[in-house]
Amino acid sequence: MTLAKRLKSSVSNLAQGVVGVAAGLALVFAIAGAPAQAWAQVAPAPAAAPAATPAIQGQGPALWVIKDADSTLYxxxxVHVLRPTVGWLSxxxxxxxxxxxxxxxxxxxPDDQAAVMAVIQQHGYSSDRPLSSYLTADERIGLEAAAASIGVAAEAMEPMRPWWAGxxxxxxxxxxxxxxxxxxxERILKARADAAGKPSHGFETIEQQVRVLADLPEAVQVDLVREGITDYQRGAEMLDGLVDAWAKGxxxxxxxxxxxxxxxxxPAxxxxxxxxxxxxxxxxxxTQLQGSGTAFIAVGAAHLTGDDxxxxILKSRGVAVESVE
Structure with missing residues (x-):
């Protein structure tokens, strides 16, 4: 698997977001629309809303809890972009x-598209160098074909910085x-929080989210574009496997x-x-544990897997974290 594929996989949880980001890298980029008009042009006509909440698979996605004398944190x-038919609200x-x-x-x-687009405009576009100048003649032809397939003119991508084009x-x-x-x-949970009058908070700002990718070395950004040109059609296949594992816990x-x-x-x-x-x-x-009350913490699934x-990290510091069965 190439570096670019790993990056796309992580930010799609990271999406996560394409991206990463959903809060999350994937969500940032999904909200931004990649660009928004392209999403609208290539998306199928919306289906009728499901008559009932989609059924979960088995126990559904994993959930953990942290408790002390006066705090409970879930x-x-x-996953930042989903099909409407995926069941996950167990x-x-x-x-x-x-x-x-x-x-x-x-x-x-995560529902503020205007705020996301303002940051994307700042960090995702540049007048210093056109996108095509990073590519070979064959790659420029491939970019035109790939852009056309997603409903975007290649000329519209010229002012994009490589990470955003990728x-x-x-x-x-x-x-x-x-x-x-x-x-x-996140969009579903945020809507529910607003309807119930529950305050929402964030671990990071939108700018911090975007700059995780915008500050990557230029060579890595260009690798993302090249991988996108040759392999963009596999995005759904990759996300399918992620969603299946997530939905089953x-x-x-x-x-x-x-x-x-x-x-x-x-590793770096x-x-x-x-x-x-x-x-x-x-x-x-x-820091939250030093206060009191109950909080629900929702972050990209990639951040809740593995040794890191x-x-x-919390367990290594002596904080008890338990799975909710």
Whole structure:
């Protein structure tokens, strides 16, 4: 698996978001629309709303809880773009959410498209160098074909910085496969929180989310574009496997899909995308434990898998984290 594929996989949980980001990298980019008009152009006509909440698979996605004398904190891993037919709101997740006084996401306003687009405009576009100047003649021909297939003119991609162009190519095909940011976990949970009058908070700002990718070395960004040109059609296939593991609560499979290979082959990048952020979030969770009340914490599922997960970091500090069965 190439570096670009690993990056796309992580941010799609990271989406997660294409991306990453859903709060989360994947959600940021999904909300932004990759670009928004492209998502609308390639998406199939919306189907009628399901008559009932889709059934979960087995016990549904994994859920963890942290408790002390006066605090209860639930940890729930999310996927930022989903098909409307995917069942994930299990009774245990609903009970944990309903009992919570406040909700925490990767960033506080995953439904604010205007705010996301402002940051994308700042960090995703540049007048200094056209996108095509990074590519060979054959790659420029491939970019035109790939852009046309997702309903975007290649000329419209010229001012995009390479990381944003790569995410655009990776994410837009998800719409053709029926994935929708409006059905993503965070969008559903945020709407429920607003309806119930529950305050929402974020571990990071939207700018911090975007700059995780916008500040990547230029060579890595260009690799994302090249991979998008040749392999953009596989995005839905990759996300299908992730969603299946997540919906079943198969944390080991999620680890293999989202973080294991990146950790082994690109430890510095893994540290930046996963470990550094998980460590910061663990710090903030420990601060929450010093207060009181019940909170529901929803972050990309990749951050709750593996030896460097938020739970593992907390456990290494003596904080008890238990699975909710």
């Amino acid at each position: 940890l729930f891993g999310t 009774p245990k997740v609903e009970a944990a959410f309903d009992s919570s006084d406040q909700i925490w996401f990767e960033f506080s306003n 995410m655009t190519l990776a994410l837009a095909p998800l719409a053709k496969a029926g994935y929708d940011p409006m059905s993503g976990s 198969d944390v080991k499979a999620l680890e293999a899909i989202t973080v294991a290979e990146m950790k082994a082959d690109f 990048l893994y540290g930046r995308l996963i470990v550094d952020r998980n460590t910061d979030w663990a710090d903030q969770i420990q 997960s938020v739970q593992s």
